[in-house]
Amino acid sequence: MQNTLKAASSPYLQQHKDNPVHWQQWSDDVLALAKEQDKPILLSVGYSSCHWCHVMAHESFEDPDVATVMNDLFINIKLDREERPDLDKTYQLAHQLLNRQAGGWPLTAVLDPQTLVPFFSGTYFPKEAKFGLPAFTELLQKISEVFNEQRQEIHEQNGRLSQALQVVAGGSEQDGGSSSELVSLTSVLASNIIERADSRHGGMEGAPKFPQPAIWSAALHLAQSEWLEKEQAQGITEAINQSLKGFRQYGLFDHLGGGFFRYCVDERWEIPHFEKMLYDNGQLLSLLSEAGQHYADGDIMQAVDLTIRWLEEQMLSPEGGFYSALDADSEDDQGRSREGAYYCWQLQQLEFLNEDEQRFAKAYYGLNQSANFEGKWHLVTRQSWREVAKDLNVHEKQSPILMESARQQMKMVRDKRLLPFRDDKLLTSWNALTVQGLLQAKKAGSKAVTDELIEGCIEFLRRKVWSEQQLWACFKDGKHYQPAFLDDYGYLAKALLLSLSDQFSQQNWVWLTQIIDILWHEFADQANGGFYFTSEQQETVITRHKSWSDDAMPSSTTQALEALWVVAELTNDTEKLSFVENSLHSAAAQAKQSPLQHPSVIRLLDIWQKGLELWVLRGESFELPSWHEYLATGLNPGRWVFALEKGINDVALEKKFPAKADMAAYCCREHQCYPPIESFEQLKEFVGTHAI
Incomplete structure (x- = not known):
């Protein structure tokens, strides 16, 4: 064998193309070869801007002696976790079950070639023993001995692990409980946030500190909830404000160029890990834009504006989409590669x-x-x-x-200065999150965001990664590749929904309904609720994942469900509305067990208890803006406003919200629809007397 990564699309894999390790890409042919030779697979998972991935590569993968051991004993596969999040989810979960602790990157797993189930898993290992970790080559030799001498024990462990993976990855099908129990989840999450929040520095207590935007976005919405007591609402608001201060004032934020780093190593938000990830910045744009508008805070909006300018200056591709990441390391003034040198x-x-x-x-x-x-x-x-x-x-x-x-x-x-290495692949899911952030920034009145920037990214997604009614997850060097996952479909559906709420277009409406149709037929678990991470057409390794939790990125299951819910309400699709209810009961069962891991679910459950508030405006283009601005201004969780100019005649929408001779506003809320409102004065009176 030889190293075959020169043919890889991934910038991360390209970083390893000259290693003496005989790296292979994940493929049916390589897996079949490992099975035929009955040789264990050493799977190394990372990404291009991962600092400790670089350290392990320099120490071990570039060393001929280490490579000889790896090549002799294993089939070695390199995997970019950003290209194959499905495989990363599977093996991160397996690591957690094997080691009783969370994993990370680099992930180093050794797989049984017959089943692809890992019988050993770790993260970073040094070339020489240190940090309480064994030397990498000694570890590999021991693993090989175990594989050759204890196959029966490995077979039995694999069986137990495979069963556990299927149970955990499949999610809970328990009922979420009564309406009063669902309401209490809002209060429980608020209490958990208040208890765990760092009252001095913001964010959650401890170090390292990640911004966790899904938690704070849910907190911002839930602070307005009628289900919270006054003291809880005040406590959660204080925690939000302290966290926003921590994010933007200290070391997490790039005060010169804009953009946020991935996390900070200390509890004071002083020193970051200096990589910048697109998905973090997309989410933080959404959070800070909503908060900046809600609190009328100019300092927050300045951070929003600088971040948008950074995206435009350093991350924008000629195709209109945004690149994935900037590395933490770059050359200092003496030509040495150092973290944070830039x-x-x-x-x-x-x-x-x-x-x-x-x-x-x-x-x-x-x-x-x-x-x-x-x-x-x-x-x-x-x-x-x-x-x-x-x-x-x-x-x-x-x-x-x-x-x-x-x-x-x-x-x-x-x-x-020399810019840190930029991972120039374009990921559909991360770009969709960024579109969401840009749209929220526009709604908040950002001075930096432009329609051209937003529409350019949407057009990139439409032209480059949407082809023949199929979405693709990755784009690089003029080509799309890797069939899309739930992250891609779910985040894009939410982005299109926000785009339609900003400015309704027939083209984006048709595209959204096509995305929802694919989610329904290829990803939805129609019997039990929720969505699988992979479609029916994609490869399943060990198990098919279904999860409601938020992690580094928000729950794509929740975003997909919210988009499907709004479209089902707009089109009066009762089958999908029943699916939404069933799904949320299933989600609630998991949220009860760990509220802080399910903030997006609890936010959506809070909306569901009160009912979606849906507004459809029909009229001439010159009449719509004042009505639309009045309804869309402010933080209104669960309110969606769509302004349709005359001439947009979608059959499904026309049936429920028919155009009239004069301006009209349709409202469906609290599980009922009201007669059309035909004057601006009536609109203000209705909103004032029907406030949720």
Whole structure:
């Protein structure tokens, strides 16, 4: 055998094409060869911007002696978890069951070639024994011995693990309980968030600290819920505000160029792991935009605007979509690859600023305090610019000018540095999350977002990864590949729904109904509720996953269900509406067991208890904006507003919401539909007297 990764599309796999390890891609031919030779499979899962993946590659996979052991004893498969999230989910779950703890990347699993069930799993292993971990080659030799000498024990363990995987991955089919029990989940989640929130620094207690936008997005919505007591609503609001402050003021946020890093290694949000992932930024755009609008907070919206500019400057592809990630590592001024080198500063590097700008920048970005990262400064803002102005006796009107002048000049200098490695594949799911974020930013009044940016990404998805009624998960070098997963369909469905609520178009409406149709026929578990992660047409390895939980990305099952629910309400599809109810009862059973892992489900359950609030406006183009703006402004969980100009004559919509000679607003809420409203005064009166 030889290393075959030169033919791979994945930038991550391309990083390993020159390794002496005989890496293979996951394929039927390679799996069949391993089975025929009865040789265990060493599966290494990672992604291009993963720091410890790079460390393990440098220490072990680039070493000829380590490679010899790997090549002699195993069939070695490299897998990009971003291209194959289905396989990553399976083997991460197997790792958790085998080791009684969460996994991560790099994931190192050894599979039985006959069943593809792992009999050993770990994460990073060093070349030489350290950190309490064995030397990688010694570990591999021991694993090989166990495989050859204890096949019966491995066979029995595989059987138990396979059964456990099918049970856990299949989800619970228990009933979620009575309406009162479902209502109590809102209160339980709020209590859990308040108990676990870091009251000093924001986010959840402990370190490392991840922003977990799904939790805080649900919290923002649930803080308005009628099911919470006053003290709970106040407590959750305080936790949200402290978290938003932690996200945007300290080290998680790139204060010069915009965009958020993946997580921080400390509890104070001081020092991040310096990779930037598109999926994090898409979600945080949505969260901060909603919060910025709701609280009328200009500082939050400034972070939104800078993040959008970063997306446009460093992540936008010629096709209109957005690239996947920026690496944590880059070359420093001495040509060495170091984490954070692109982002960190030394004081002498600020000499291009004038005296006033230097003084303000040092105080504002924490450069007048001790260096906080390997003898250099990673920029944070411990004080607001108003507080800095007061301390330095700078006029309040001059302060933002000084601050912005310093920021722009520092950014221009930093832009000349070598950009960290950029993973230039385009992922459908991550782009759909980003479209959601851009649409929420537009609704919040962002100064940076444009219709061109939003429509360009939607058009990329339509033209490049949607072909012959099928969606594809990945795009690179002018080609789409890998049939799409639930993440792709679910996030895209929600993005199209938000797009239609922003500006209704027949083209996007037809596309959304096609996506919903595929979700219904190929992903939905119509008997028990919910959606499988893979379609009926895709490869199933060990088991077919079905999950309601949020993790690094929001629950695609919940987003798919919400989109299907809204479309079913618009088209009066009673079969799908029954499916929604059945699904939410099933989801509630899982949410009861671990509320903090299911915030998106509990948010949707809260809406379901009150009923979806659906508005369809029919009229001339000049009449619609004022009605639409009145209904769409503000944080209204569960409210969807669609404004259809005359000339849009979809059969399904026309049946339930027929166009009239004059302007009309249709409202369905609290499980009933009302007569059309035909004047703006009646609309305001109706909303005022029917407030949920």
